[in-house]
Structure formats: C-alpha cells, structure tokens
Amino acid sequence: MLTSGGAPRFVIDAFGMKVPGRNVVFALDLSDYMTGSVQAQTRFRALKTQLRAAVSGLSVNARFNLLLFRGLREVEMLGRTSLPANQENKSVALAWLRDIGEPAENEAETRNMHYTESDLLDRPPEGVVGPWYALADAMNFDPGVVFVLTGDCSSLRPGDFSPVDRRSLNLGSANRSAEWEAWRNQTTTLRLTAVKWLRASKKENELLPIDAKAIETLALQRLGLSLPPEPAGSADSSWPWKQVYDKFQAGLRASGESQLPITHFIVTLPEGGRWPADLTEAAREFARANQGGLTFRGGSGI
Secondary structure, three states, rough: EEEEEEEEEEEEOOOOEEEEEEEEEEEEEHHHHHHOOOOHHHHHHHHHHHHHHHHHHOOOEEEEEEEEEEEEEEEEEOOOOOOOOHHHHHHHHHHHHHHHOOOOOOOOHHHHHOEEHHOOOOOOOOOOOHHHHHHHHHHHHHOOOOEEOOOOOHOHHHHHHHHHHHHOOOOOOOOOOHHHHHHHHHHHHHHHHHHHHHHHHHOOOOOOOHHHHHHHHHHHHHHOOOOOOOOEEEOOOOOOHHHHHHHHHHHHHOOOOOOOOEEEEEEEEEEOOOOHHHHHHHHHHHHHHOOOOEEEEOOOOO
C-alpha cells in the first residue's frame, strides 16, 4: 500500500508491474500447450514462480482469487468469492500452485477440491473460449485488476474436441467435404476411446503429444488399431477469434458491466510461436481500453 497526499493507494505488485488496485484475480491457463513438453513445462514453471511471488506479496488489505482454466470451458477457482489476502488464504493458494501443471497432478482430484464453473453466478455466453472465457469468469468477482496468464491458445483447433464439446459453442465451422464428414462419423468413437485409454494408461511422468493428430496416432499405434484412409476436405480451421471476442463483448453489454477491470494479458509462447492477428488485436484493444496491456514472452508475438 502506498500513500499519496495522505490517502492510501493500493497497488498490486506482480510480473514486474505495479498496478493500482486492491481486488485482483489471477487467471492461469492449464491447457495442454502450457505443460505438454519439456520446454513448455520450463516456461510454465517460470510463470508459476512469478505468480507465487505475486500472491505472497499481496497486502493484508488486498483481496484475491486464483482461477485456473483448461481446454474449452473448464475452470477451477480457489474461492467462491474473492478472498482476504491473509496468510492462511495465501498459503492455500501457494500450495495449490506448487502442484498444478506438474506430471504427478491428478486433474480430477484437483477439480473435486475446488470450486468449478458450476459455481459461477454468471457464466460466459456460448462461443466464448480461451482467454476470453477466463476473463469473463474472473469478472464474477468484481476485481479491480485481472492478470490473464496464457500461452499458445491459438494452437487449439475445433477438431481437437469432440462434436459434443463443440455443439454448445454456437460457432461457425469451416466447410468440409461430405466424404470427410462420413469418415469422421465412422471413426469418432474409436478415435476418442483410444485417446481416452492412452491418457488413462500413461506412465506417471510420461509427456503425451499436444497435437490432437499426434496423440490419436500414438493411441492407435499402442492399441494396434488402424483407421480407414482419411479423405480430402478436412479443413483444419482455428477458432474464429474475432467472433469469440464479439460474443465476449456482447456478454458484457447484456450483463450491464460498466466498471471493467484493469486487464493484463501475459502470453508465454514457444520459439517461433505467434498469436493470430485477430486475437492479438482484440486483446490489445481491450487491455488498452482498460489501462492494461498485452505482453508476449518468447515466440515471435505478432
């Protein structure tokens, strides 16, 4: 806490920045691209070290919450509401951060120990995914400051997820050939079952591929199975990030949000990694409009 002209001025000291505010949410991405390789784990652990330092350094007068998000629309939260930054709550947060994203972490156990998306008062609109989903969730806690800590989310492809997962997203999809649609319908159950088996049977410290095609191929190889040849016409489209952002903004308007938090996006990327222009422009626009910023670490940014 600083003073200016005799009045207290609260500051969040995090990630090399001193941001005015008293109530902060840290939203940490735990999707596969954050931890799925040795290099990714190195970057993730460095990010966790800085996050732990930020939590440890919170003033006793501050309030905070820790939000973890994975995949499309999964989230875990330390508290149902923002928590006083007392030693007890900070110790619980630091213990959680110590284990998350590590090879020995039990994701199902983690979710059972903390609050999840079902505990949110206002869930983001359909079609809001990735960092926008995390930011919309964070706003449930009326923060003055939000740090969204994410990575190569643009590497996610709609095809990485089952049709059931995608059905509720209400997002446009690329045109695909009738032959490829028939092949997908014929092989979906086998491919999803093989991947599920591989994830359940992997060794304790084994790192699986991040790419959906690669993990499917590995699962089928280990099971000694093969698929019919994949026909042409399987467009490998990315998420329509402009559309995702528009849905996020529409959700803000519908909820009547007027006081938006100072928002900082911190993006760790692999060597040569790059966010698409529409995602970068939207994040930069939103951050600047709310006194925050967009910071790339590693990769080539944009």
